[in-house]
Amino acid sequence: MNLGNESRPSTQLGSRLVGVLLAAGLSVFSAMTNAQDKAEPADKDQGCFIKGFSERLACGFIAVPENYERPDAKQISIHYAIIPSIQENAQPDPLLILAGGPGQAATELAPMIARIFADVRKQRDIVLIDQRGTGKSNPLSCDVNRPDELVRSDDEQALDEVAAECLAQYPDVDVAQYNTPNAIRDFERVREALNVEQWNLYGGSYGSRVGLKYLQQAPNAVRTATLDAVAPPQVVIGPFGFNGSLAFENMLQDCQQQQSCAQRFPNLKQDYEQVMQSLGQQSVLLDTQDPLSAEAIQIRLTPGRFSSVVRLALYNPATRQLLPYAISEARATNYKPILGLMGGTTTAVQNSIYLGLMLSVVCREDLPRATESLLQQDANNEFIGGKTGQAFVDLCQGWQTTPAPSAFAQPVESEKPVLLLSGTQDPVTPPRWADIAARTLPNSVHVVAPYAGHTIAGHTCANKIVAQFVRKGSVEALDTQCVKQRKLAPFVLNANGEGL
Template identity: 20%
Template sequence: MKHQLAALLGALTLGATCLTAAGPASATALSWQPCAQPGGPDAQQCADLSVPVDHRNPHGARLTLRVSRLVGDGPAARRGTLLVVPGGPGGSGVESLAHNGPKLREALHGAYDLVSFDPRGTGASTAAGCGLSAADRDVMNLRDWPGPGGDIRDSVARSRRIADACARNGGAVVRGYSTANEVRDIELLRQALGTAKLSMYGVSYGTYVTAVYAQEHPGRTDRVVLDSTDDPDPARVGRAWTANTAAAADERFPDFARWAADPARDRDGLRLARHAADVRPQVLALADRLDRTPRATTTAHRPFTGNVLRQAVQQALFSDVNFPWLARLVKSVEDPRTTPALPAGYTTPMPDRDASVFTATLCNDVRWPRDVRGYARAVAADRVRHPLTAGQPANITPCAFWHTAPADEPVRITSHGPSDILMLQNLRDPATPYFGALRMRAALGDRARLVTVDRGGHGSYLANGNACGDRAVTEFLLTGHRPAADTRCPA
C-alpha cells in the first residue's frame, strides 16, 4: 500500500544486525530522549523498545524498535495516546511523525500524546537485508514491470533470484517481517506506554495493521481512524492490494486528464491536449513508442522506456500537486530536441534493507500462487483491460518462489468488536481504491462508519484540503462522535 516505492523503499545484512539474547517478552517502560529529525519539531522524543525476533520464543533473540512521540501540549485533561501507524510496508513512523506530527497536533489541539514507531526492518529499528544486487533493487525491477508485449521471462528470473537471496541471507529477522508480528509489537508498545487503551490513526498499509490490531485486541482500542484503506480479504492480502492498483489507476487518471486539458494550462505551457478524452490515448501512444524505441536520458546507460513513463504516471496520480511535474515530463519526452531526465529516485537502487522489508512482508503475510504460466496469462489479460499499468499489477513477484510458508494465517476482519472505528476514503485513490475500502467497510459492519471524500489521490486527512472530511476525523478523535450513518463529503 505506500506503492511509491522510492518513498518506501545504509543496507544492513543479518551479520551486521544487532540482536540480543534472552529476556522476557513483557515490555518495560520507555526511556525517552530528544531526537529532533531534519525539518521536524524540536520537541520530538525517541526511545527504543525491545521485542522478540520470534514472539513464539519470547526468551530467545531480540531486536529493538525505535519509538517516537510528540507530547500533547493541550490542557491537562487530555485524551491519552494516539498511535500513528505508518504505511508501507516499509514506512518510517519516526519520519512520518516529524513531517506530519505538528499539523496533526495542531488539528487535535494538543489533546493527545502522538506516538509512532519504525516497524522492524525500517528506519532506526533493527533490520536485516537479503543481500540483493543493485540491479534487483532498482525501482523499475523491484516493482516488476513486464517487458514490451507482456514478456515476463526477466521478471521470473529476477523473482526467483530475490527469493533465493532472502532465504540465503535474511535469516530469522527477514522471516519475521509480517503484519502479524507488527501487531504483536504494537501490543508490547502499548504495555510499555503504560496505557490501557490506544487510540489509533492508520494510513494506507497502516490501516490494515490497525484493523488487525483492533480485531485481535478489541478491548485495547479507544478511537480508531482508518485513512485510505484497501481490501482485507484474508485469502489474498497483499496480492489483492497490488492487483487492485490496475483498476485504481483507471479511476484516477481522468482527474489528471481534465487538469492537463484545461485551457488554464496554456499559461505555463503544460496543456497536453484540447480535450480531456485525448490525454489518455496520447500518454498510451507515447509509452508504446518508448517500448519500441527508448530515448536516451541525461543518465548514461539508463534509457527512458515505456515502463518508466508508466511508473511515473502511477507516481504522479498519488497527489494533484504532482500533475505539473507529470505534464512537464510528458512534454520533455515527446520533444525530440530535448534529452529527458529520469525522475528522481529512478537512477539509484533502493537500500537493501528497504527493498527487503517491503518484499518479505508481502511474502510472509500470505501464500502466493506458484504457477508461472498462470502469471503470464494474468499479465496478458490485465494488459488488455488496464493498458495504463500494462500488466504490472498482475505480474509475478518473489513471493511465487518464497522458501518459507507464512508463520501465521491472515486475520479475518469481522464485525465482532466495539463500534469505535471511523474510515476516511478518497473516492479516486490510485493506491488503495474505493472498491477495496468498501470491502473493509462491509467486513467491519456496525463497528465502522465510512466518510467518503469526492477527491482523488492517496491519503485524505489533513492532506487534500477537504474541510468536510477533516472535520469528521477531528470531531471523532476529540469527542468520540461519528456520523450516524455512512456519509459523503463533496469535492
C-alpha cells in the same frame, strides 16, 4: 524521504521496482495477544532528535522476541518516539500512527505527522513506533546498489535476483516473523510499557490493514480507529493494474472536462499510447542529475519506467495536475517534465521503503492469494497491463518465506468507532474497498473526498475531521462538509505553469 536520525543504506532499485512499492496495504491473520506478551517498563525519559523536527522527543526501545513462539530465544529492539501534546496534562489516549508501505518507518515521518495532525496534538501525544524491520527496529534495509541499474532495460532487471540478494544479507533473521500480527504484538508491548490504556489509531494505506487487524487482535486497546485509503483483508494487494487504469481514465476525463486542458491536449490518451509504443521500439537514454546527490547520471527511459512514473503521479493531486503536460511533451520527445516527476516520486519512494520488510509482508500475506486468474484480470488494461503484479510475483520468487494462514483474509468485525477515509482519484485503494470493510463495521462512517488521491489526511481537510473524531470518540454528528467542497485542480498547460 529519509527523515530518521541516521542514514541507512540507499536502495537504488530502479523505477520499475520502485513503481510497485508504494502503498501496498496488506492483510494478515491475527491471534489474540497471550499472557506472555507483557512488556518491561520503558525508559520514557530517553530523548532523541529526528531529522527535520526541531523538538527533542521522548524515545526509547523495547525488547521483544523475534519469534513470539520462542520468547526466551533471540530478542530484537522496537524503537518508538513520542511527539508530546502542545497542552500540559494531555489526554491519556494518544494517537498511534500505523505507517504505510509496508516498509515505512513511522519515526522517519515525524515532521509530516506533526504537521498533518497539529489539531490532534493540541490535546494528545502522538506515538510513532517503527514496525519491526524498519527504522531502528532491527531494520531490513537492503543495500542492492547496481551502478548500471538505471540504464538497463526493464526486461533485463531480474527482480527475483534482487530479492534473493537482499535476503542473503540477513542470514540470521527469520524473515517469516516480520509480519503484521507480530507487529501488532510489538505495538502492544510498547503500549503496556508506556502505561497507555487505549490508543486512537490512524493507519494509512498498509497502515489501514494493520489498523483493521489491531481491532481484531487487541480490541480492548483501541478507543477509535481512523483508516485512510482502506485495504481490507478480503482484497489482494500487489496487482495494481486495474485500479491504476481506472484512475488514469479518470484523469483523462477530467482533462477533457476542463476546456483549457481539452484544447491544449486534445489527444492525450493517444499521446500516452504513442509514447509507450515508441519506447517499446527504442528506449531513450537521458542525461540528468541524481535528485539526491546532484551527480550527473544517465537514465534509460523504457515503457515500464515511463508508466511507473505516470502511475505514481496519480497518487496526489499536486503531481496529477502535471500529467497532461508531461505526457504531451514526452510525445514530442521532450522528457524533462517526466524526469521532474521521476525525481519527485520514485526517489521519495525508494528512500522511504525498507525493502526487506515489504517483501516479508507482501510475499507472506498477499501474493500466495494472487491466482493466475486474478493476475490475468488485473493485467487486462491499456494503462500498465500486469506489470505491477508480475513484478511482485518475480520478487517473491527470490524472497523465501511461508504463506500466512488462509483464515487471515476473513473480514474484520468490530463495534469500535471507525472513521473510513477515501479519495475518488486514488489509483491504489479505491473507495469501494472502504465500503467492503464497512460491511462488518457497524459503528463506522465512510467519508469520500472528491478530487482527492491516496491517504487524504495529507492533502485535504480530512485531518480536521480526524481531529474532530478523536476528540468526540464517536462517529456521530461529525462535520464532514469541508471535503465535499473540494474542486478539481486545474491542469498545468505549459512549462510556465499556465493554467494554475
